[in-house]
Amino acid sequence: MARRDAQAADAQAAKVLQVDEARGASDDFKLSEKLQALLSSRLEALRTAERAVNASESDRVGSKGAVTEALKALRERLKDGYNHIKAVPGFQIMSEQRRAAFEDYGWEGGMLGSLARPERVLSLARQVAAATPSVTPTEAQYPQALRQHIATELARYDANSLMASVGGRRGATVLRNKALQELEHALDRVRFSYCAASDERDATSELAKIDFQPIRRSAQRRLKTEGTG
Secondary structure, X not given: OOHHHHHHHHHHHHHHHHHHHHOOOOOOOOOOHHHHHHHHHHHHHHHHXXXXXXXXXXXXXXXXXXXXXXXXXHHHHHHHHXXXXXXXXXXXXXXXXXXXXXXXXXXXXXXXXXXXXXXXXXXXXXXXXXXXXXXXXXXXXXXXXXXXXXHHHHHXXXXXXXXXXXXXXXXXXXXXXXXXXXXXXHHHHHHHHHHOOOOOHHHOOHHHHOOOOOOOOOOOOOOOOOOOO
């Protein structure tokens, strides 16, 4: 995949988020919290991977160290999340809600369990962004600052995990291409969301605001934002 593909996807995702930020909560084209969070995390993952591609040959030992440190930090931040739910005062949350919050974040049976296996740590960390919007009451949701710490450490892990085993520019390129594909999938989901928001479907002019080409029906005039080619 050409680097300009990654740059184009980055620019479009950034524009989507900028336009969405300006939309009011009642706007039919406002993205869901889950989709907005997904797009944000995948854009950050692509940028992290792209920085790795642009960097000189990575030192495999350094990459292994970064992976180790990221996992260590994730373990601590996940414990913070577990303890946050546990510490919500009883007058703010019912016992059923507390159990549900634990389950939503992946703490089966409300138990912390062992965080020794990297697979479990990564699974719990990746679940945070998608789970948070559905957790009630809001007091039981992981705080925004904590979610950002987890997202940052996940990006650090993802940017170094392949290089730790493969090493060099080849590993970084593989990771960048994977991150690009995942971001493009998220952008496709944004387009589908816009198409579903009105009876105009894929002809809505709102698509042009986020650099998607609306479908022109026969005799439909060209939008100012559309090219002539």
